[in-house]
Amino acid sequence: MDRTRRGGTDWAGWLRRWDAQQEGYVDRREARFSAMLDVAARLLPASFVALDLACGPGSMSQRLLARFPEARVLAVDIDPVMLEVGRGALGSGGGRLRWIEADLASSEWLSLLGGARVDAAFSSTALHWLEPAALTRLYRDLSRVLPPGGLFLNGDHLPFGPELPTFAGLSERALAEQWSDSEFAARGIETAEQWWEAFAADPAAAPLLAKRKARFAGKRRPETRLDLDAHVAALRDAGFREAGTIWQELSNRVLLAVR
Known part of the structure; x- marks a missing residue:
């Protein structure tokens, strides 16, 4: 039996649909992923261990394992639905992927x-769900886990500050x-709400x-x-010696921090 269709559910299909609807929320999503992976290729050895924080169904993990055949990934998320979609679609990644259900x-x-x-940590369109106090605690936790020179790469919509109201307004309107x-309907893309409604009908x-x-x-x-x-x-x-933007389109950015 096809592992990705375990129990009659097309887990790989649900992951593909997840990626498709996320493209509607993150313009140039694949370009952002590529920017993150390019940094890892330049700064990490061929064999490394990565955390995928708030991993969802494993979109970042899937791309890490495909790009770096000697890498291993620990994928962490609180959401049992997302983790089950990831497990069903990607399995253990040939022994290189471990799923962890935990609250960040x-x-x-x-x-x-x-x-x-752990050599590096990655996150994509996820950490904005954490309250500011929880996020700053997570950064301190990361500083404890990562070695000197370890990397943290976060791809997300990171807003402009109050000193740049024109920039912030431009980004918010876009x-x-x-x-x-x-706009989703015009592009033929389902929304996140539609994805969840469709998934709810799965046995x-x-x-x-x-x-x-x-x-x-x-x-x-x-x-x-x-x-x-x-x-x-x-x-x-939290103890990171460098932090800054390495890729950007308005507030859609990749933030790199070096321990």
């Missing part, structure tokens, strides 16, 4: 690494247009969605988001 809002995930060596339902969904509801009980979208300068300051306070 606390430090619990550190104990689940099993003492594994995102409002890009993320409108009418495998009910127990996973129930577990997800319990896992997310009490959690909410943060009311405030750190701007780029606040991210850089928090990373420096």
Whole structure:
């Protein structure tokens, strides 16, 4: 039986659909991934261990393993649905991929690494879900895990600060247009809400969605988001010696920090 269709569910198909709808929220998503991987290729050895933080169904992990055949990945997320899609679609990546269910809002995930060596950490369109206090704690945790010279690469919409109101307004208007339902429909892309509605109809969904509801009980979208300068300051306070933007299109950026 095809592993990616275990139990009659097309897990690889759900991952492809996830990637397709994410393209609607992140313009030039593959270019952003490529920028992150290019930095890793230049600064890391051929064999390295990477954390994929808030990994979702493994979009970043999949690209890391394909680009770096000697790399290993520890993929961490709180969401049981996303992890099950990733496990079903990607499996163990030939023994190079380990899935970890943990909440990055606390430090619990550190104990689940099993003492594994970690050389770099990656995240894509995810850490904005953490409250600022939890995010700064995560940066301190990363500083404990990564060795001197270790890398952290975060691809996300990192807002402009209050000293750049024109830049911030330009970026916000562009995102409002890009993320409108009418724009998704015009491009023939399903929204995140439509993806979740479709997944709910899959025979495998009910127990996973129930577990997800319990896992997310009490959690909410943060009311405030750190701007780029606040991210850089928090990373420096956590012990990273360098932090800055290495790729950008308005607020769509890749932030690199070096331990």
